Amino acid sequence: ETGVTQTPRHLVMGMTNKKSLKCEQHLGHNAMYWYKQSAKKPLELMFVYNFKEQTENNSVPSRFSPECPNSSHLFLHLHTLQPEDSALYLCASSALAESGTDTQYFGPGTRLTVL
Amino acid sequence: AQSVAQPEDQVNVAEGNPLTVKCTYSVSGNPYLFWYVQYPNRGLQFLLKYITGDNLVKGSYGFEAEFNKSQTSFHLKKPSALVSDSALYFCAVRDTDYGGATNKLIFGTGTLLAVQP
Numbered sequence: 001e002t003g004v005t006q007t008p009r010h011l012v013m014g015m016t017n018k019k020s021l022k023c024e025q026h027l028g029h030n031a032m033y034w035y036k037q038s039a040k041k042p043l044e045l046m047f048v049y050n051f052k053e054q055t056e057n058n059s060v061p062s063r064f065s066p067e068c069p070n071s072s073h074l075f076l077h078l079h080t081l082q083p084e085d086s087a088l089y090l091c092a093s094s095a096l097a098e099s100g101t102d103t104q105y106f107g108p109g110t111r112l113t114v115l
Numbered sequence: 116a117q118s119v120a121q122p123e124d125q126v127n128v129a130e131g132n133p134l135t136v137k138c139t140y141s142v143s144g145n146p147y148l149f150w151y152v153q154y155p156n157r158g159l160q161f162l163l164k165y166i167t168g169d170n171l172v173k174g175s176y177g178f179e180a181e182f183n184k185s186q187t188s189f190h191l192k193k194p195s196a197l198v199s200d201s202a203l204y205f206c207a208v209r210d211t212d213y214g215g216a217t218n219k220l221i222f223g224t225g226t227l228l229a230v231q232p
Contacts, residue, residue: 004158031218041224042119042222043205048219056219092159101209102218105161106158106161107158108156109156111156
């Protein structure tokens with residue numbers, strides 16, 4: 001899992017807080033992804049960045065704001081979250097976003113709890 | 116609609132016995148299929164994938180999967196289970212209906228594998 005790292009690993013925040021999740025990939029990839037994993041539900045793709053450009057916003061509420069300053073770093077800025085946003089947030093990367101054959105490699109995730 | 120189904124929420128197997136974790140899919144066009152494993156409090160780890168070619172795909176940690184086009188299945192298998200194999204397993208397929216330039220995967224809901232010593 002050292003290929004894709006995420007910080008923090010655990011985060012507890014109130015509904016009025018502002019926090020950010022960070023993801024870094026050391027694989028030389030050009031595409032990065034944010035997923036949300038909730039209990040008993042399939043992984044939900046949130047955002048995709050390809051060569052720093054956002055190519056997918058899967059109808060995610062505006063209280064989640066992604067940022068991709070370069071191909072190695074991806075952030076997810078959080079503000080005024082709701083308790084139902086509590087979940088495991090996973091970052092992934094792949095060589096290219098266009099290739100359906102490329103493998104996505106995942107980080108360890110950030111366990112977010114919204115009080 | 117494209118989908119992935121993992122019909123078993125949990126699979127129990129004794130250590131040393133063969134294991135199978137089932138996955139069926141529904142996509143238009145050629146399927147690109149993936150298996151991932153998730154250990155507690157960890158991210159998803161890639162096990163193997165089928166893109167084209169030999170229907171039997173070998174992956175990490177002694178796992179393999181068999182692609183069966185007629186049954187639209189991609190079951191994960193291992194000849195001899197280990198207690199350390201106990202984890203959550205996810206099957207995924209590339210969303211071929213998606214028109215955008217994005218490697219979008221459709222994931223199953225996961226199957227918990229419990230290997231008893």
